[in-house]
Amino acid sequence: MTELQIGILGFVALFGLMVMRTPVAFSMLMVGFFGTWIVEGLRRAGALMLTESYSAVANYSLIVVPMFILLGNISSEAGFSRGLYDAAHAWVGRFRGGLATASVLGCAAFSAVSGSSVATAVTIGKVALPEMKRLGYGDGLSTGSIAAGGTLGFLIPPSTGFVIYAILTEESIGRLFMAGILPGALMMLLFIAAIWIVTLRDPAQGPKGHAVPLAERFTLLFRALPLLIVIVVSIGGIYTGIFTPVEASGVGAALTVLLAFGTRAMSLSGFKRAVMDTVRTSAMLYMIVIGANVLNPFLALTNIPDALGHALEALGIGRYGTLIVILLSYVVLGMFLDGLAMLVITVPIYYPVIVALGFDPIWFGVIAVIVIEMGMITPPVGLNVFVVKNVARSVPLATVFQGVTPFLIAMIVCILLIILFPDIALIIPNSMFN
Incomplete structure (x- = not known):
């Protein structure tokens, strides 16, 4: 199987995961990690997960x-x-x-x-x-x-x-x-x-x-x-x-x-609600960015x-x-x-x-x-x-x-x-x- 075919299968898997209502961030993480594992091995996939996750949030x-x-x-x-x-x-x-x-x-x-x-x-x-x-x-x-x-x-x-x-x-x-x-x-x-x-x-x-x-x-x-x-x-x-x-x-x-x-x-309670809503929304967006950073190198490969x-x-x-x-x-x-x-x-x-x-x-x-x-x-x-x-x-x-x-x-x-x-x-x- 060629690398391009693996990439196409990765996309099919990505959309399949989202159809099954898997969160977008985790769908991208899974496809990016396992796709890189298949193409370049577990060591490279693990290193990619660590470095890209850190660089995304940093x-x-x-x-x-x-x-x-x-x-x-x-x-x-x-x-x-x-x-x-x-x-x-x-x-x-x-x-x-x-x-x-x-x-x-x-x-x-x-x-x-x-x-x-x-x-x-x-x-x-x-x-x-x-x-x-x-x-x-x-x-x-x-x-x-x-x-x-x-x-x-x-x-x-x-x-x-x-x-x-x-x-x-x-x-x-x-x-x-x-x-x-x-x-x-x-x-x-x-x-x-x-x-x-x-x-x-x-x-x-x-x-x-x-x-x-x-x-x-x-x-x-x-x-x-x-x-x-x-x-x-x-x-x-x-x-x-x-x-x-x-x-x-x-x-x-x-x-x-x-x-x-x-x-x-x-009020103070309203401020707490605003902060908690901000934390939840920001965490979701940060996870999406991490997922994209793990998926993108797989697409390039x-x-x-x-x-x-x-x-x-x-x-x-x-x-x-x-x-x-x-x-x-x-x-x-x-x-x-x-x-x-x-x-x-x-x-x-x-x-x-x-x-x-x-x-x-x-x-x-x-x-x-x-x-x-x-x-x-x-x-x-x-x-x-x-x-x-x-x-x-x-x-x-x-x-x-x-x-x-x-x-x-x-x-x-x-x-x-x-x-x-x-x-x-x-x-x-x-x-x-x-």
């Missing part, structure tokens, strides 16, 4: 993950996320579809501190869905806007997806964070446009709300100021070069803790990336044809795998192909993250859809999937625009780092 850049997760959890416990939604609601709620628009704006703002798609959908969904139900919004639009808006947490910095992509490819976390700003803003605007089109076709889906007096609007905006300050300081600090991403994550988390206790918005590159080249469909094939494979995988699983499994294989084709790896990181976001709201897995369904228990699952359809179209438009105009993703990082 990576200084990975500190970004728990710090930004803590920032998001503290914000949620302190109710700062509610302040973001209330402020957005006050300013745009009087328009048709205004509450759905406020939900997208709230998701975008909370994404800038959480870095998690699921956390964003849950946090804003708990606040926004009851309000939209009370005002008679259509179930499809209300749940669809939350499920889609939550995906912004995987794109708008500090994105967990960008951190994992940077570690897997050894690209700059700072460049990736900056590359996500304009695409994130574009995606948000396209989601708002989708809401406007839905309510234009069927006004009953998003009735107008009551106008809020100007003084009250500014009062609510002032209440949201603590979290807005954290966003400006942490993300703005990276942009201006005052902080590295790691430093910005620590400063942001510390500021949030001080604001939460300083304003008496959070079996020459799977080279074989894939030669196979795509043999198709004779050119650079952009190859890119489309890769993106379509993400769409298919998104029907069965969650976003992080797709990222850690596919990036080590596709990254060498993308670089060989002459595409900018930072630009591809943005494209890949958006396509992976699509997988979060497409059937049958659609993780964000199930999260929103758990919040809106009375809404049928089919209705939620139907509700996200306009937003999926908006995401496709966003991808096409970034492919046609790469500077949407590259202008900020290139202006900063070149």
Whole structure:
């Protein structure tokens, strides 16, 4: 049996383990360890397990993950996320579809501190869905806007997806964070446009709300100021070069803790819950990184990336044809795998192909993250859809999937625009780092 055949069998085993609901991290660990054992022997496999596990968790850049997760959890416990939604609601709620628009704006703002798609959908969904139900919004639009808006947490910095992509490819976390700003803003605007089109076709889906007096609007905006300050300081600090991403994550988390206790918005028990949630989520992400670090050398040994590159080249469909094939494979995988699983499994294989084709790896990181976001709201897995369904228990699952359809179209438009105009993703990082 050739090394390539062993690699293909390893992939079959990997997907088989995940189908049997083995955690992604342990699936990768098992395939990477036993695959290396078969190819190079037990001694090499054991050494790989030890060295790669240590090097993965000793990576200084990975500190970004728990710090930004803590920032998001503290914000949620302190109710700062509610302040973001209330402020957005006050300013745009009087328009048709205004509450759905406020939900997208709230998701975008909370994404800038959480870095998690699921956390964003849950946090804003708990606040926004009851309000939209009370005002008679259509179930499809209300749940669809939350499920889609939550995906912004995987794109708008500090994105967990960008951190994992940077570690897997050894690209700059700072460049990736900056590359996500304009695409994130574009995606948000396209989601708002989708809401406007839905309510234009069927006004009953998003009735107008009551106008809020100007003084009250500014009062609510002032209440949201603590979290807005954290966003400006942490993300703005990276942009201006005052902080590295790691430093910005620590400063942001510390500021949030001080604001939460300083304003008496959070109790000690709430702080403990936020810390424990951070530990659990961070441990899961660290295990995924360890699993990827053990799996990747096995993939290199079996020459799977080279074989894939030669196979795509043999198709004779050119650079952009190859890119489309890769993106379509993400769409298919998104029907069965969650976003992080797709990222850690596919990036080590596709990254060498993308670089060989002459595409900018930072630009591809943005494209890949958006396509992976699509997988979060497409059937049958659609993780964000199930999260929103758990919040809106009375809404049928089919209705939620139907509700996200306009937003999926908006995401496709966003991808096409970034492919046609790469500077949407590259202008900020290139202006900063070149």
